Amino acid sequence: MSELRFNELRAEQVGYAIHRQERTFLPSRDHCPLDPTRPGAAPTEIPFPTFEIAVFDNRFPAFEEPHGAAEVVVYTDDHDASFGTLAPERAEALMWVWRHRYQELGARADVEYVFIFENRGVEVGVTLHHPHGQIYGYPFLPPVPALELAADERLGGCAPCTLLAAELEDGARILYENAGVVVYVPYAARWAYEAHVVMREHRPSLLDCNADELRLLAAGLQAVVRGYDALFDRPFPYVMAVHQAPTVARAGTGSSSGHLHVEFYPPLRTAEKLKYLAGSEQGAGTFISDTLPEESAVALREAIARAA
């Protein structure tokens, strides 16, 4: 069971899920728990010889009912694939899976925020290499989405809409565009190759997107990760974070707050060097970056074009 404690100095919840200390850690290729179960072989998490996309409750949950949720989303039965190498049709199907999970988890009384994410690479703490993501259903509104809502208040409207308009006006940090999404390195990026994939239209959540927009979102996300892999010609580690509207009932606000966008936080600042969160970042909460977003955008834009 997990426990939440409130850190008064940071005004934030801290979760304790000590059973996760025992979770599977970088198993050998032949013992991947996210592989399909082959005939005659030991059973894995997925008791079928083939599958397309599988979602199940995390065996080592950070949150669990009636105090939230933790799910694993396995993108494919191909152990050696990645989000970037999925066929476009599979990536599009994954958007529908995300949407379904957002709808079902978000309808639960014990889930106030549905957070879909992927950690890729040992550099960001991955313990299983099989291509997969996760979903946490938080029983509270976490600080980052809360800050985004506060930005709405500060800017007097939807902050992502405002920032998207500014990025399009400037143009220097735009990486990729299609009819549904715009991708850019944000003006005040924290990470050298941070990228945001933002819905062009105000869409609070995946539930507000039509089928075309979901397909175009998948295309934008795959363009980013394929560009990442092309940037230094190596598998590129990242955290992919899907931000959308909280699902907590906010009676009386009439709010449609939240704007679906996906943020990538890659720890590499060069092909070989990692950005560490050290004194200033951890102790003072201020990122110090070694690169300018405009310069990173040039390199990443070229990489995305090469990978297309």
Next chain:
Amino acid sequence: MAGKPTGPPSSERSSGRAGEDRGAEKDGLQERYGLLVVARDVKDDGRAMIIYTRAQGESQ
């Protein structure tokens, strides 16, 4: 979002793009969600599992 997500999204209700925009629907034992077939299962240890498969005719 004013409250808990329920039912088909507003964009689906208003888009008029039947056949492309679908929310959840059930046809006998087969549950559909958009372009997906949804198969629910329970693992031996009681954890929930869902297998999603792209519906026939939805491939591009």
